Amino acid sequence: MNKKAKYHALKVDTEKCFGCTHCMKSCPTESIRIVDGIAVIDAERCVDCGNCMRACPVDAIYVVQDDLSQIELYKYRVVLFPSVFIGQFPEIYTEGQIYEGLLRLGFTHIFEVEQPAEWLMESVKESSEEVTEGPLISSFCPAVVRLIQCKYPSLVDNISRRKAPHDLAAHFAIQQLKKQGADDHEIGIFYVSPCSAKMAAVNQPVAEKESIVTGIINMKDIYNRIMKLIPAQEHTDTSAFRKHLSREGILWSLPRGETSWYKKKSMAIDGIHNVVKFLERLENDEVPHFDFLELKSCNQGCAGGILLTGNRFLTVERLQKRAARYPGAGQITISAWDKESIKVKLVSEKIEPRPVFVLDENRARALDKMQRINDILCQLPGIDCGGCGAPNCHALAEDVVLGKARMSNCVFLQKKYVKEHKMKAEKAYSNLEKVWGKKRFEADCNKKGGRNEGF
Amino acid sequence: MALELEFKITGGDFSNAGKASSQIKKVLKQLNIDAKSIKRIVVAVYEAEVNVAAHAWEGEVKATVGENDIQIVVSDRGPGIENIERAMQPGFSTASKEVREMGFGAGMGLSNIQKNTDELNIESHAGEGTIVTFRCFYS
Numbered sequence: 001m002n003k004k005a006k007y008h009a010l011k012v013d014t015e016k017c018f019g020c021t022h023c024m025k026s027c028p029t030e031s032i033r034i035v036d037g038i039a040v041i042d043a044e045r046c047v048d049c050g051n052c053m054r055a056c057p058v059d060a061i062y063v064v065q066d067d068l069s070q071i072e073l074y075k076y077r078v079v080l081f082p083s084v085f086i087g088q089f090p091e092i093y094t095e096g097q098i099y100e101g102l103l104r105l106g107f108t109h110i111f112e113v114e115q116p117a118e119w120l121m122e123s124v125k126e127s128s129e130e131v132t133e134g135p136l137i138s139s140f141c142p143a144v145v146r147l148i149q150c151k152y153p154s155l156v157d158n159i160s161r162r163k164a165p166h167d168l169a170a171h172f173a174i175q176q177l178k179k180q181g182a183d184d185h186e187i188g189i190f191y192v193s194p195c196s197a198k199m200a201a202v203n204q205p206v207a208e209k210e211s212i213v214t215g216i217i218n219m220k221d222i223y224n225r226i227m228k229l230i231p232a233q234e235h236t237d238t239s240a241f242r243k244h245l246s247r248e249g250i251l252w253s254l255p256r257g258e259t260s261w262y263k264k265k266s267m268a269i270d271g272i273h274n275v276v277k278f279l280e281r282l283e284n285d286e287v288p289h290f291d292f293l294e295l296k297s298c299n300q301g302c303a304g305g306i307l308l309t310g311n312r313f314l315t316v317e318r319l320q321k322r323a324a325r326y327p328g329a330g331q332i333t334i335s336a337w338d339k340e341s342i343k344v345k346l347v348s349e350k351i352e353p354r355p356v357f358v359l360d361e362n363r364a365r366a367l368d369k370m371q372r373i374n375d376i377l378c379q380l381p382g383i384d385c386g387g388c389g390a391p392n393c394h395a396l397a398e399d400v401v402l403g404k405a406r407m408s409n410c411v412f413l414q415k416k417y418v419k420e421h422k423m424k425a426e427k428a429y430s431n432l433e434k435v436w437g438k439k440r441f442e443a444d445c446n447k448k449g450g451r452n453e454g455f
Numbered sequence: 456m457a458l459e460l461e462f463k464i465t466g467g468d469f470s471n472a473g474k475a476s477s478q479i480k481k482v483l484k485q486l487n488i489d490a491k492s493i494k495r496i497v498v499a500v501y502e503a504e505v506n507v508a509a510h511a512w513e514g515e516v517k518a519t520v521g522e523n524d525i526q527i528v529v530s531d532r533g534p535g536i537e538n539i540e541r542a543m544q545p546g547f548s549t550a551s552k553e554v555r556e557m558g559f560g561a562g563m564g565l566s567n568i569q570k571n572t573d574e575l576n577i578e579s580h581a582g583e584g585t586i587v588t589f590r591c592f593y594s
Contacts, residue, residue: 154490284476284497358487364522366486367456374458 006354009048009063009199012039016060019436020449021386023052023061028272029151029356033399034389037437044356047146049272049297050196050306058448063196063307066215068225071106074188074214076177079107080169081192083114083250084302085219087319088310093230095322099238101226107190109177110241113169114249118329119339120168121248121261123346127160128291134158134282135266135290138258140165142201143297144275145351152279153353163346165252166191166202170212171342172244188214192222194253194305197297205348219307246329250319253302258294266292271299359401373397380410387411389435409435458482458520464507466533469557472508475516476500482520492593495571496525502564503529503587509554509564510534511584523592524573530586536579543569543577 017038024032024039031045032052039060041052053061071077079102086095102110128136139145139160148155170189177187191213193199202213251257259266267290269275275295281287298304303315359373360366376397384392388409390399399405407413408423408431417423433441460482462475476497483493500516507514511533519526536542542549543565550560565587569575572589579585 154494280477280480281473283494284473284480284501285494286473286501353490355484355487357485359485361487363486363488364456367458367520367522370458370482370485370520371456 006043006046007200007204008041008043008046009196009203010041010046010050010053011062011064012041013060013062014038016058017056018058018060018448019440020057021391022055022057024386024389024391026051026055027391028147028276030391030395032391033404034386034435036434037440044354045150047143047150048197048200049143049147051272053196053306063199063218065199065218065221066190068105068190068217068222070215071188071190075186076109076182076188077107078109078111078173078177078187078189079105079192079217080111080113080166080173080189080213081219081222082165082194082253082302083112083245083319083322084194084253084305084308084315085192085223086112086322087303087315088223088308089318090310091318094234095242096234096238097230097232098226099241100235101230103236103238104229104231105222105225109173110238111169111173112242112245112249113165113191114246114252115169115242115244116172116246116329116332116334116339117165117168117249117252118246118261118332119343120162120165120346121258123343124160124162124258125262127162127347130161131158135293136160138292138294139163139348139351140253140258140294141197141296143195143197143272144295145201146197146354147272147275147297148279149351149354150356151276152283153355154283155279156351156353159351161348161350163205163348164198164201166198167212168342168346171345174212175338175342190215190217192217192219194219194302194307195298196306219305220309223309244332244334245326246332247323247326248329250323250326253296254316254319255296255301256294257301259292262292262294264291266290266294268294268296270296270301270304272297359398369401372401376400376407379407379413381412385411387435406431456522460516460518460520462516464504464511464514464516464531466510466512466514466531467508469505469508469559472504473501475504475518479518479520479525483525486520488593492591496527496591499568499571499589499591500527500529502567503527503589505559506564506587507531507533509550509559514584524590525593526588526590528586528588530584532584535581535583536577536585537581539577539579 019034019037029045031042032039089098099110137158139162191202193216199216202211202216205211248261255270256268259268269278300312300316304312359369380393382393388396390396400407414428418425418428479500480497511531514531517528541547545566546562548560548562554560572591574590576588
């Protein structure tokens with residue numbers, strides 16, 4: 001099993017973070033705690049879904065990205081991006097104008113990752129034979145794959161052992177460029193990511209030895225750069241770059257993009273909290289038979305990606321209109337030899353479970369800890385205020401038993417202990433300072449938070 | 456050392472049938488029980504919960520989570536099972552039309568419990584209720 005440290009794309013800017021708890025409350029795996037007034041992400045539990053980044057009111061959560069200037073090192077500078085990238089631009093900008101913007105940024109070749117999507121889908125369909133029980137689960141969304149690894153380990157064998165669309169596009173781009181005489185070392189592949197999960201997965205693939213991509217670019221960053229130099233009119237014809245793009249490919253990353261391809265008895269779910277609810281049921285055998293499940297972490301699929309600028313519904317709208325102008329996958333012809341030589345590269349290694357919620361490897365000790373959690377829960381107020389720095393009372397009880405927190409972190413128990421003369425008021429105050437930082441208690445009229453947030 | 460868990464079930468309340476099995480599943484996962492055993496247990500508990508919701512007036516699930524096994528007692532106050540042997544047969548059901556229309560009552564409940572457990576005992580008194588006791592050993 002791969003024991004190397006889990007790579008994460010999400011980081012906390014300790015200068016900006018002021019411990020407001022928004023992220024802590026939105027995390028689907030309860031991986032965030034507040035320590036010394038700052039959000040701290042547990043690397044084992046985090047699945048890089050980006051919900052924390054979405055919830056943060058002060059942009060304190062950011063993604064690690066590669067420097068765009070490194071493209072200069074390569075003769076063939078390839079940009080790969082999912083079609084939602086086009087979808088997020090206002091409709092006054094044509095695809096041609098956006099493509100020209102990318103060329104002006106210094107790229108020499110442009111590939112949308114969904115071409116030729118039909119090869120990957122064919123391969124995904126074939127992978128259904130490798131699943132012995134239950135539905136085939138798409139490996140498309142890396143946040144979902146990581147969620148299943150850590151929270152639903154019994155379902156890892158249901159995940160399709162096929163790589164992601166960016167792998168397909170990268171292999172395809174390399175193949176096409178080599179035909180034009182390019183050497184491997186001359187090709188730089190830069191992937192524009194719509195979300196933190198794909199950034200993490202491209203950097204540290206779940207079931208591959210190493211990533212095929214040279215650099216990863218934040219979609220928000222490149223959107224802003226293009227808006228600065230996008231031409232008012234089209235000057236050159238860039239349509240050759242899109243000749244392998246199909247209607248199905250454009251809709252691929254949106255809800256039902258995969259199921260409408262897969263057909264049979266399949267279902268699509270978007271939104272990580274919806275996915276969690278469904279996987280709970282699937283694991284309990286409480287759902288009818290399905291052949292295929294498309295699970296996407298963001299609402300509206302990748303159109304709702306955390307690094308997109310446009311509104312997710314407008315993005316879907318533009319892509320649907322765009323798809324209608326493109327040929328169906330069956331009408332696109334590429335040589336069968338090209339297809340077969342790439343399809344063999346799309347098979348990934350086995351995905352391993354990574355359960356992170358186990359209290360103790362030893363069952364007797366785990367049982368003892370569970371009992372203590374229940375005993376502690378009897379003492380806690382059960383209102384999940386987050387005042388202790390954990391997302392809810394149950395999480396605090398777990399932290400206490402695992403030696404990561406103390407019962408006296410609970411602000412209610414502190415009052416009780418002081419009243420019962422079990423704790424000095426000074427001690428209770430210093431406990432609060434440990435969680436929330438000393439500055440939190442200084443009067444400050446410029447303090448962030450608590451001012452009609454969310455209205 | 457064993458952990459006791461208790462859940463109430465109301466007859467006819469299918470929306471909450473499944474709460475006990477979900478909670479038990481969470482506990483078992485944290486205890487590092489293997490996925491296959493968890494699945495067997497969860498399926499058996501869920502079937503028992505649905506049985507209470509479908510047939511009885513009210514009932515409860517008591518789980519004793521031990522180091523090597525789990526014991527579950529599902530007791531209800533309800534009409535009881537007239538012929539236990541017949542009720543165990545796959546496909547046999549006395550579920551009402553309403554229950555069947557909701558997608559339950561296919562007659563697989565008890566046989567599914569038997570399939571997924573290591574020990575099963577059913578005790579029933581007509582007009583009073585039923586006590587289903589089962590045990591699963593972790594592999």
